[in-house]
Amino acid sequence: MKGFVLGGVSSGVGKTVATLAITRALSDAGYAVQPAKAGPDFIDPSHHEAVAGRPSRNLDLWLEGEEGLRRNYYRGDGDVCIVEGVMGLYDGDASSTAMVAEALGLPVVLVVDSSAGMESVAATALGFREYAASIGREIEVAGIVAQRAHGGRHEAGIRDALPDDLEYFGRVPPNDDLEIPDRHLGLEMGHEATLPTAALRDAAASLSAERLASIAREPPKPESAAESADRPDIDARIAVASDAAFCFRYPATIERFRERAEVLTFSPVAGDPVPNCDGVYLPGGYPELHAAALEDTGTLSELGQLASEGLAVFGECGGLMAMSQSLTTADGDRSEMAGILPADVTVHDRYQALDHVELEASAATLTAAAGDRLRGHEFHYSSADVDADARFAFETVRGSGIDGDRDGLLEYDSLGTYAHVHPESGAFDRFLESISSSGSNDR
Template sequence: MKGVVLGGVASGVGKTVATLAAIRALEDAGYAVQPAKAGPDFIDPSHHARVAGRPSRTLDSWLQGEDGLHRNYARGEGDVCVVEGVMGLYDGDVSSTAAVAEALDLPVALVVDASAGMESVAATALGFRAYADRIDRDVDVAGVIAQRAHGGRHEDGIREALPEGMTYLGRIPPNDDLAVPERHLGLHMGDESPVPDDALDAAAEGLRTERLLDIARKPAGAAEPNGTGEANEPTVGDRPRVAVARDEAFRFAYPATVERLRERATVEPFAPTAGDPLPPCDGVYLPGGYPELHAAELAGSPALDDISDAAAEGMPVLGECGGLMALAETLTTVDGETHAMAGALPADVRMCDRYQALDHVELRARRDGPTAAAGETLRGHEFHYSTADVASDARFAFDVERGTGIDGDRDGLIEHRTLGTYCHVHPESGAFDAFLDGL
């Protein structure tokens, strides 16, 4: 599958809108588009999936390693892959957009805010191309998308000023309807505040699909799509059942995670905020999300009582970030309201007005646990607005080698076979295979 990376000159330049417009333009031209996102984000991919009609792939060299990056890319389907970058093209010390583009040998379409520039857009693009040589990186800045650019003389001036060998890929016109509302943790999800179709159609009309396809190319060193774990896939009769929370409170699960679970287990989705009880299962996965926005519904959910009972009986339960919050004793919102949670882990969680951690993470297991054996390391990421006050005798599963964790030095509260972390991991880390092996 050919691909192209949309990298921005900075955060907030309009990469998400440009990506959605590129998906729409290519699909209007008759191509099946596989969206993807550089970095560990869950929210932008939800917008991709709404427009493309298929899940967006997560591409992060820290979470997955280079081989995992290739495998996850190869799992995609379609004629062309459009990869949205993270922050500015070169920003990010362990997993930048440039690192992803270089690892996959994909060209970069640079998204530049042209609202107050013309020839300067070309100068910016030239600088981004030259910077790759300065830092000795093989990053191919092959074209430019002019964000918030007018037509006529404005567009002509940008196109004519571009340096030789850099393709003008079109423009996204200024349009207030293209803005996506924000809240803590980022933008609203794609099904909550979608970009209006008429505004997206107008944005797509300004892009040159044939030029996007001209610069797109297949990644170098492509891997087989299947990751680890297939050799141990159980027969149908032996498949364990994993209950996976999926509702307004639990939204942050990578498509690759659900795929890995389905390769080796029967996935039983349930919606705690809708009053669903815990379905019959052999293990439970609570992904991250927004439990703080639905704390009252969770407090009254029979599923949390069921999870508490199952955890006390030794069933494996894994909660990540929002899942950790739901497994705690209590959750206090920014309004000061305290709600009882499952009580499976000895912690009281409190929401804060600003984020408490945002980083790629590396954890080393202190002891054998549900997702790693003693001494093994896991890589992931954390982004949370809460703190956890833990009991003095609480047990931790991991030492934090990079990141913040629960108390700065440790992450992963563990009781019986229940584990709650602030860290989100990707299935390429091996954590979910270890979890499944323990069922």
């Protein structure tokens, strides 16, 4: 599958809207588009899926390594892959958009805010192209998409100012209907803020789908299969929380579960009972927006009781929040949670941590053997006030974790972390094998 990377000159330049407009343009031209996101983001991919009709792949060198990155890319399905970048093209020391483009050998289409410039847009693009050589990276900036550019003289001025070896792929015209609302953690999810079809098609009409498709390139194939490919199926049932409160999960995680075990889903917000299972995965999301419902439905209370009886529960970020004793929102509203972990969580107005992380297991736990290192990422607005006798699974080699030095609260046979990990880390294979070796939860 051929592809290209859509990089931005900075955060907030409109990469997601440009990605959606290009997806619409290529789809209308008859191409099956496989969307992807450079970096660990969960929100932008939800918008990709809403337009492309297939799950978006996360491509992150820190989380997956170069071979894992390529394996995840080739798990996609389509004619053309559009990889939306993260922040500005060169921003980030662990897995920048440029690093992802270089690892995959894909050309970059640069998104430039053109609302107040013409020749300067060309100068910006030229600078981004030349900068790659100055830092020793093999990055090909093939051309630009002019974000928020008008037609007529404005568009012609931008196009004519570009050097011959920087192509003009079109523009995304200014349109208030193409603004996606945001909140803490980023944009609203794709199902909450779907862009109007007419506005998206108007933007797509100002882009050259055929020229964009013509520059797409096929990355090198991975040299090795995933580690789990040689691992046997597991006689286990894994229940995954899936609703508006628990919506931050990688497609690759669910795929890994389904490759090796039986997957069941349930909605704590809707009050679904916990399925008869051997282990529960609570992904991240927005439990703070649904805290009252989570308290009232009784599902978390049931989960807390089952955990005390030995059911293994693994929660990441929002999952950790739901596993805590209580959750207090930024407005001061307090709700009881599952009561599995010895912590009380408070949501703040500003983010408390944002980084790629590395954790070292202090002892064997659900997702790692003693001494193992896991790479992941953290981004949360909450903090956890833990009991004095709380036990931790990990030392933080990089990142903030729960208390600045440690992450992974342990209680019963359960684990809650602020870090999100990718299945290429091996953590979810370890989780499945842990719950299988401990025996079924018969009830």
